[in-house]
Amino acid sequence: MNDPVTASAPAHDVAPPLWLLAELTYRCPLHCVFCYNPVDYTRHHRELDTAQWIDVLRQARELGAAQLGFSGGEPLLRDDLETLVAEARALGFYTNLLTSGVGLTDARLDALKQAGLDHIQLSFQDSTQELNDFLSHTRTFDLKKRVADSIKQHGFPMVLNCVLHRYNLPHVDKIIDMALAMGAEYLELANTQYYGWAQINRAHLLPTREQLEAAEATVERYRQSIGSRCKIFFVVPDYFERRPKRCMNGWGAVFLGVAPDGVALPCHTARSLPGLVFPNVTEVPLREIWYDSPAFNRFRGFDWMKEPCRSCSEKTVDLGGCRCQAFLLTGDAANADPVCDKSPMHEQVVQIVRAAEARERESEHPILFRNDASSRRLAACAPGDADDAGDGREAGRER
Numbered sequence: 001m002n003d004p005v006t007a008s009a010p011a012h013d014v015a016p017p018l019w020l021l022a023e024l025t026y027r028c029p030l031h032c033v034f035c036y037n038p039v040d041y042t043r044h045h046r047e048l049d050t051a052q053w054i055d056v057l058r059q060a061r062e063l064g065a066a067q068l069g070f071s072g073g074e075p076l077l078r079d080d081l082e083t084l085v086a087e088a089r090a091l092g093f094y095t096n097l098l099t100s101g102v103g104l105t106d107a108r109l110d111a112l113k114q115a116g117l118d119h120i121q122l123s124f125q126d127s128t129q130e131l132n133d134f135l136s137h138t139r140t141f142d143l144k145k146r147v148a149d150s151i152k153q154h155g156f157p158m159v160l161n162c163v164l165h166r167y168n169l170p171h172v173d174k175i176i177d178m179a180l181a182m183g184a185e186y187l188e189l190a191n192t193q194y195y196g197w198a199q200i201n202r203a204h205l206l207p208t209r210e211q212l213e214a215a216e217a218t219v220e221r222y223r224q225s226i227g228s229r230c231k232i233f234f235v236v237p238d239y240f241e242r243r244p245k246r247c248m249n250g251w252g253a254v255f256l257g258v259a260p261d262g263v264a265l266p267c268h269t270a271r272s273l274p275g276l277v278f279p280n281v282t283e284v285p286l287r288e289i290w291y292d293s294p295a296f297n298r299f300r301g302f303d304w305m306k307e308p309c310r311s312c313s314e315k316t317v318d319l320g321g322c323r324c325q326a327f328l329l330t331g332d333a334a335n336a337d338p339v340c341d342k343s344p345m346h347e348q349v350v351q352i353v354r355a356a357e358a359r360e361r362e363s364e365h366p367i368l369f370r371n372d373a374s375s376r377r378l379a380a381c382a383p384g385d386a387d388d389a390g391d392g393r394e395a396g397r398e399r
């Protein structure tokens with residue numbers, strides 16, 4: 001019998017990656033309470049250098065990737081961003097910069113335009129200064145508004161992104177008005193997914209069903225009235241569903257992420273899963289990582305599934321849901337995502353939502369901001385690899 005951790009699925013039915021996410025750094029001037037970076041990001045402080053990133057871009061393009069996101073942390077903290085964008089453009093990628101806006105000066109916008117950047121996604125935490133600045137623990141609201149204006153003046157298509165939760169769901173109409181006033185072509189209203197820092201702050205952030213339904217109705221009303229002026233995406237939080245999402249469109253199916261230190265990942269949060277060794281691009285060619293590594297093959301296909309997924313008629317639709325959510329809520333990444341009401345552990349999700357409805361706190365801990373001190377504290381409690389563990393990895397750029 002195969003070892004479930006090291007067994008590889010045959011490579012012949014694996015399609016090439018379409019989307020490369022280059023997480024250039026975990027450094028960030030903001031401290032968002034729902035940040036999707038690993039809570040122990042301070043363990044992984046090394047960063048690939050410019051030449052290593054260029055090599056990653058070339059290999060990914062050769063594999064077939066066509067869409068490229070530069071993200072972080074805050075990717076503008078890398079002063080080689082323009083060099084990487086220019087290289088990506090020369091390779092034929094469609095490029096997107098995902099930014100908080102901090103550091104996006106007119107000079108950098110000029111340089112990014114010159115380098116051939118296609119698209120910018122700017123994040124806001126809310127439509128009000130108070131909540132934006134509280135949730136990011138910075139005074140950035142006015143700066144973000146100025147940056148939005150400059151992005152449009154430089155002629156970039158702009159996605160405005162706002163993560164939704166209990167605090168700002170009642171402001172959805174104001175957030176849409178703000179996006180329209182700023183001339184955003186797209187507005188992504190992404191309900192919080194409970195991983196990373198959001199998982200720690202879940203009791204503070206999880207909304208009620210009533211809040212969600214009201215927000216969805218508001219979005220629908222706006223969609224009817226604004227037509228094609230701005231396209232609004234409303235990403236529903238799966239805790240409120242009866243079936244899980246088809247996470248990343250399948251493990252190792254279309255998405256390839258590379259973390260700041262060069263660890264290759266089939267989704268941003270997969271790093272938190274125990275028992276999987278994700279290869280580093282400084283040691284293993286990307287083609288080999290994508291097609292042959294045990295970690296990328298671990299949840300491809302259907303053979304890894306346990307019941308009830310294994311014999312379920314819907315397994316080709318949702319692929320059993322999210323592996324990280326299955327692990328976080330059931331302790332086993334190979335279980336059915338417990339958002340599914342066929343999962344024997346679905347009741348856990350029901351109870352979490354019920355507690356939010358009753359406005360009960362699951363714990364008494366105060367809301368935790370993403371910062372280095374908290375990350376170090378959380379890292380001290382967590383097992384796993386660290387950049388300084390003496391594992392012989394090639395050192396990249398130090399912060």
Ligand code: SF4
Pocket residue numbers: 028029030031032034035036037072073074100123370
């Ligand atoms: S979610 Fe906030 S803290 Fe996390 S990387 Fe983005 S801007 Fe920075």
Ligand code: SF4
Pocket residue numbers: 243244308309310312313314315316318319320321336337340341342343
């Ligand atoms: S049992 Fe598994 S495959 Fe079936 S619907 Fe639920 S999560 Fe999807």
